[in-house]
Amino acid sequence: MAKITDSLPQLTEHKLHETMIRYMEIFRFDGNSAEQDIPWNDKSTNCGLFKISCSGASGYAEYALPDTREYADLVRWSSVFMRLKGLTVAEAISTVQKQQWGAVRTMLAESALKDLSANLIQCNERQRLGSLPLERSFLIDCSRAYFLF
Structure with a gap:
C-alpha cells in the first residue's frame, strides 16, 4: 500500500510551478542606523535587501551598490522587478x-528566487x-528608502 508521503518530493517540485509571487519589497538601509546589524554596510555603497514573497515563503537577497547616480532612485532602479508579480516561481525564474536587466539586477533577482525556491520546497x-x-518593522526602521510592489 502506498503511503501519502511517497508523493511528497513530486508535490514540492510542483510548488514552483503553482505558487505565485504575491509581492516584493526592497529596502535601502540607512548606514547610520543599520551599521551594527549589517556588517557589510559601508558609507560608499547603497546596501539593502530584496525580498520576494509568495504564500507561505519568502526569498531574500542582499545587495551592495555603488553610491552613484545610476542607483540613487530606488523605485526607478527596482521597477523592472514588478514584471515578476503574479508569475509562478518557475515563470519568474x-x-x-x-530579460536584459543588467548583471546586478539579474543576479539580485536570481539570488532571491533561488532562496525563495529553497524555502518554499x-x-x-x-x-x-x-x-x-x-x-519587517526592524528592516523599515533601518531603512532610508523602502519600496513595496
Whole structure:
C-alpha cells in the first residue's frame, strides 16, 4: 500500500510551478542606523535587501551598490522587478533569465528566487539572514528608502 508521503518530493517540485509571487519589497538601509546589524554596510555603497514573497515563503537577497547616480532612485532602479508579480516561481525564474536587466539586477533577482525556491520546497520561513533580523518593522526602521510592489 502506498503511503501519502511517497508523493511528497513530486508535490514540492510542483510548488514552483503553482505558487505565485504575491509581492516584493526592497529596502535601502540607512548606514547610520543599520551599521551594527549589517556588517557589510559601508558609507560608499547603497546596501539593502530584496525580498520576494509568495504564500507561505519568502526569498531574500542582499545587495551592495555603488553610491552613484545610476542607483540613487530606488523605485526607478527596482521597477523592472514588478514584471515578476503574479508569475509562478518557475515563470519568474524563466523571465529573469530572458530579460536584459543588467548583471546586478539579474543576479539580485536570481539570488532571491533561488532562496525563495529553497524555502518554499523546504516549507521554511527564515527569521534571520546571517546576523540580520528579517522582521519587517526592524528592516523599515533601518531603512532610508523602502519600496513595496
